[in-house]
Amino acid sequence: MRYISTRGQAPAMAFHEAMLAGLASDGGLYVPETVPTLTEAEIRAMAGLPYEEIAFRVMMPFLGNSFTEEEFRTDIATAYGGFGHDARAPLKQLGPNHFLLELFHGPTLAFKDFAMQLIGQLFQRELTRRGSRVTIVGATSGDTGSAAIEAFRGIASVDVFILYPHGRVSEVQRRQMTTPTEDNVHALALHGHFDDCQARLKDMFNDHGFRDGVRLAGVNSINWARVLAQVVYYFSAATSLGAPDRKISFTVPTGNFGDIFAGYIARRMGLPIDTLVIATNQNDILHRCLTTGAYETDAVIPSISPSMDIQVSSNFERLLFDVYDRDGAAVAQLMDELKTKGGFTLSQGALTRLREGFASGRASEDETSATITRARDTMNELLCPHSAVGVHVAEQHIEPGVPMVTLATAHPAKFPAAVEAATGVHPPLPPRMETLYERPERLTEVPNDLGALQTLIRERIDP
Numbered sequence: 001m002r003y004i005s006t007r008g009q010a011p012a013m014a015f016h017e018a019m020l021a022g023l024a025s026d027g028g029l030y031v032p033e034t035v036p037t038l039t040e041a042e043i044r045a046m047a048g049l050p051y052e053e054i055a056f057r058v059m060m061p062f063l064g065n066s067f068t069e070e071e072f073r074t075d076i077a078t079a080y081g082g083f084g085h086d087a088r089a090p091l092k093q094l095g096p097n098h099f100l101l102e103l104f105h106g107p108t109l110a111f112k113d114f115a116m117q118l119i120g121q122l123f124q125r126e127l128t129r130r131g132s133r134v135t136i137v138g139a140t141s142g143d144t145g146s147a148a149i150e151a152f153r154g155i156a157s158v159d160v161f162i163l164y165p166h167g168r169v170s171e172v173q174r175r176q177m178t179t180p181t182e183d184n185v186h187a188l189a190l191h192g193h194f195d196d197c198q199a200r201l202k203d204m205f206n207d208h209g210f211r212d213g214v215r216l217a218g219v220n221s222i223n224w225a226r227v228l229a230q231v232v233y234y235f236s237a238a239t240s241l242g243a244p245d246r247k248i249s250f251t252v253p254t255g256n257f258g259d260i261f262a263g264y265i266a267r268r269m270g271l272p273i274d275t276l277v278i279a280t281n282q283n284d285i286l287h288r289c290l291t292t293g294a295y296e297t298d299a300v301i302p303s304i305s306p307s308m309d310i311q312v313s314s315n316f317e318r319l320l321f322d323v324y325d326r327d328g329a330a331v332a333q334l335m336d337e338l339k340t341k342g343g344f345t346l347s348q349g350a351l352t353r354l355r356e357g358f359a360s361g362r363a364s365e366d367e368t369s370a371t372i373t374r375a376r377d378t379m380n381e382l383l384c385p386h387s388a389v390g391v392h393v394a395e396q397h398i399e400p401g402v403p404m405v406t407l408a409t410a411h412p413a414k415f416p417a418a419v420e421a422a423t424g425v426h427p428p429l430p431p432r433m434e435t436l437y438e439r440p441e442r443l444t445e446v447p448n449d450l451g452a453l454q455t456l457i458r459e460r461i462d463p
C-alpha cells in the first residue's frame, strides 16, 4: 500500500512515512494509490460488532506493513478506551428517517478525538521505533487543536504547537488548549483567522530547510491518517442501519472537507452511501462551488459555528485529484490559481463528477439558531451549532426509503453561549471537565508572520 501526492511530484510513501510527513514535499496531500474495497459480506458482518473491531477491519487494509495487526489492535484499544460512551459513536433517532451520529464522546468533546487519539498512539509507536522526535505544528479553528493537545501532551518525543485565531474560538475550546500544564504544549493565539493559521502552517511545510530542521509533522487533516480514522464511523453507522442491504445518506457539517472526504472514501471502499451532503454555515464556499462550479474565496465571516469558519478547504484538493482523473499537474495548476487569484473554475467534466456524488446546502445564522431551538423543543436534543447546521441542511435532502444520518460533530457544552441563546439551557460540561474554568491559562499571542513563528518555534524546541 503506497501513498501518492495530489500534485504528482513527491515520492510515494508507505502509510507510516506519509503519517509522519503530513504534507507531501510538492505541497500536495497524500492519498492511497488505490483504495482497498470490502465485499458486501465483509461489510454485512460488521453490524453489531464493537467499534474497535470495525475500526480494525476498515483501517487495516490501508496500513500495508507499517504496523502489525497486533500493534494496531493495541493502539485502537488504547485510543478508544477513554471514550465516555460504550458505543463510541452512538446513533440517535431524530425523526422517522433521520438519525444523529454522536461523535462527541471523546476526551475533548468533538469528532476530532476519533482520529487524534489513534494517531497519538501510532506516532508514539513509530517515533519510539525510530528513536527520534518531531515538532507537530497544527492549525485550528478550535477543535483540532484541543484534540491534538489532549492526544500529545506529555509525550516525550513530541513538541506540539497549535496556532488558533485569537478571539475567534469558544472559551471552552480556548481553555482546552491553554490550560494543559505539560511543557511540550504550546498554544499560540495568532492575530488573524483560521485560514491564516492554515496558510502559515503550509508555508512552514513548504520551507524545506525549516521543515527538516525542526522535523516538522502535521496532525491536521492534511495528514492522511486523520482522514482514515474518520472513515470508520461511516461503516459503524451505516451497518447498524442495514447497509449493505440498503443505501444510507450522510450530511456532514463541513469546513476543511476532512470529515466528508472520509465518507467519500467509505463509499469508494464499497459502503453503499447514496448522497453525501456538504453542510456549510455562512462561510459557504463549498456550497457555492457545487452550485456554480466556481471555487472563489471570500472574507471569512465569524459565525456561531466558529469551527467551520473556513474559506480555504484543504481536503477539497483530495477530491479534485479524483474528479480530475488523478492528474497531479491539473490539481497543481488549480492550487496555484487559488493562491495567486483567490479562486478557480472547475471544468464541466469535473463539476459533473463532483455533483454525481455530493449535494450541498448552507445554513444562515438565524437558521442555525432556529434549528437549535426546534431540536430542543421537538426532538428533545441539544445540538451544538455545527451539528445544527448539519440538521438544517439534512432536512432538505431526506428522501423516502433512504435513512439520513447527520454527523453531530461537537458536544453542545463546547459552545454554551450559542446553545443558551437559542434554548435558554446552559449545557453543562461533563464532570471530568468541571474545573476547566478555574485552571490558569498559558498562551502566547503571535503575529500572522511566518518568520516570527519560525523563530519562536526554533527557540522553544532548542532553548
Ligand SMILES: Cc1ncc(COP(=O)(O)O)c(C=O)c1O
Pocket: 110, 111, 142, 143, 144, 221, 253, 254, 255, 256, 257, 258, 259, 260, 307, 308, 386, 387, 409, 410
Ligand atoms: C465541530 C466541528 N464541526 C465541523 C467541522 C468541519 O469538519 P471538516 O473540517 O472536517 O470539514 C469542524 C472542524 O473541522 C468542527 O470542529
Ligand SMILES: N[C@@H](CCOP(=O)(O)O)C(=O)O
Pocket: 139, 140, 141, 142, 143, 144, 145, 219, 220, 221, 222, 255, 256, 258, 307, 308, 314
Ligand atoms: N475545524 C477545524 C479546522 C481544522 O481542521 P482539520 O480537520 O483539517 O484539522 C478545527 O476545529 O480546528
